[in-house]
Amino acid sequence: ANAQIATWYQCGGFSWTGSTTCVDGSVCYQLNPYYSQCIPAASVPSTTTTSRAPAPTIPATQHWFSFGDSYTQTGFDISGAKPSAENPIGNTQYPGYTACGMVPNWVDFIATKYNRTTLLTYNFADGGATIDANLVKPYTSTVHSFSDQVNTFLDNQANVSWTPPNTLFTIWIGINDIGNSFWLEGDRDAFSDTLLDAYFALVQKLYDAGGRFFQFVNVPDIDQTPLMLAQPESSRTAERAVIDGFNAKLVSRAASFKTSHPGVSSGVLYANYWMGFLLQTPTTFGFKDNSSYGAGEDVLWCNDYHPSSRVHGYFAKSVANVLCGLFTIC
Ligand SMILES: *[C@@H]1O[C@H](CO)[C@@H](O)[C@H](O)[C@H]1NC(C)=O
Ligand SMILES: *[C@@H]1O[C@H](CO)[C@@H](O)[C@H](O)[C@H]1NC(C)=O
Numbered sequence: 001a002n003a004q005i006a007t008w009y010q011c012g013g014f015s016w017t018g019s020t021t022c023v024d025g026s027v028c029y030q031l032n033p034y035y036s037q038c039i040p041a042a043s044v045p046s047t048t049t050t051s052r053a054p055a056p057t058i059p060a061t062q063h064w065f066s067f068g069d070s071y072t073q074t075g076f077d078i079s080g081a082k083p084s085a086e087n088p089i090g091n092t093q094y095p096g097y098t099a100c101g102m103v104p105n106w107v108d109f110i111a112t113k114y115n116r117t118t119l120l121t122y123n124f125a126d127g128g129a130t131i132d133a134n135l136v137k138p139y140t141s142t143v144h145s146f147s148d149q150v151n152t153f154l155d156n157q158a159n160v161s162w163t164p165p166n167t168l169f170t171i172w173i174g175i176n177d178i179g180n181s182f183w184l185e186g187d188r189d190a191f192s193d194t195l196l197d198a199y200f201a202l203v204q205k206l207y208d209a210g211g212r213f214f215q216f217v218n219v220p221d222i223d224q225t226p227l228m229l230a231q232p233e234s235s236r237t238a239e240r241a242v243i244d245g246f247n248a249k250l251v252s253r254a255a256s257f258k259t260s261h262p263g264v265s266s267g268v269l270y271a272n273y274w275m276g277f278l279l280q281t282p283t284t285f286g287f288k289d290n291s292s293y294g295a296g297e298d299v300l301w302c303n304d305y306h307p308s309s310r311v312h313g314y315f316a317k318s319v320a321n322v323l324c325g326l327f328t329i330c
């Protein structure tokens, strides 16, 4: 019964009743549940050289709640079709309505190109939005401010099966607050604090609802838009001072929010670096200059106030570089 079996002969398997001992130098190796064979020990496939560390678990779907203005809008309506794998921005048809028309913006690029899983994207951004219409009036009263957008989120989030660690919150707001108010009388620096008090009170609501992963996007160089280039230099300088003050305060507010809220992972995305870089070296990126606007691939601006789709592509890429490793956007 303990006879030794020669190399390459059967030594086991379903209904096998014979010996399972191979000659010296061979081992009984199971090829399948029905058949085992004596094979030279040296040819046993190594489990140590072929096994790899398990791949990090990437959830099948993740959620992104995005808040902002025309630099972010895709025309999403919460009462319409919900984000799905087929159309991660829900409605309208991808890429939606952006500030440049039906061409992708940074949200579109991230949701379809830099996502590493299905990224169900609820983009509440609305063109013209300010933080709170009571602080800075939008150009028309139907605009949904950041405050309105947060309320829409709160009213609907229970029906979205999101979980905190797998959900990204981005807030890109402040462009219209500054653009619509920088020339007003009064202490603009103190007003930036008032704006940011309202801003972070709204972020607190998102936190209270369970939000833990936040990215705050700062205000880019809107003083260098073609619209503002047509204004006197003194206007641009005044606006620039307010932008710089607001951005500096945003960084410190974001840092103190993070330290005072356990479990929060957050950061600031520097839209001004990205835009400043393109403005300084437009030809490096294939743009003819930093002030032309209209249709075409070689213009930095699609109209006199909004960066073109290709510029959004560069921004999306830089966001993906920052979030790579922090979130499944890479
Ligand atoms: C990225 O999102 C698109 C649209 O939902 C999807 O088709 C694609 O499979 C996603 N990519 C990955 C790597 O999951
Ligand atoms: C949430 O889902 C429930 C059940 O499907 C539905 O009755 C309710 O109207 C939904 N609420 C919202 C705000 O969509």
Ligand SMILES: *[C@@H]1O[C@H](CO)[C@@H](O)[C@H](O)[C@H]1NC(C)=O
Pocket (backbone or CB within 6 Å): 224, 276, 279, 280, 281, 290
């Ligand atoms: C835009 O381009 C002009 C001409 O090259 C340059 O003088 C200016 O500094 C650029 N603007 C910015 C904001 O870099």
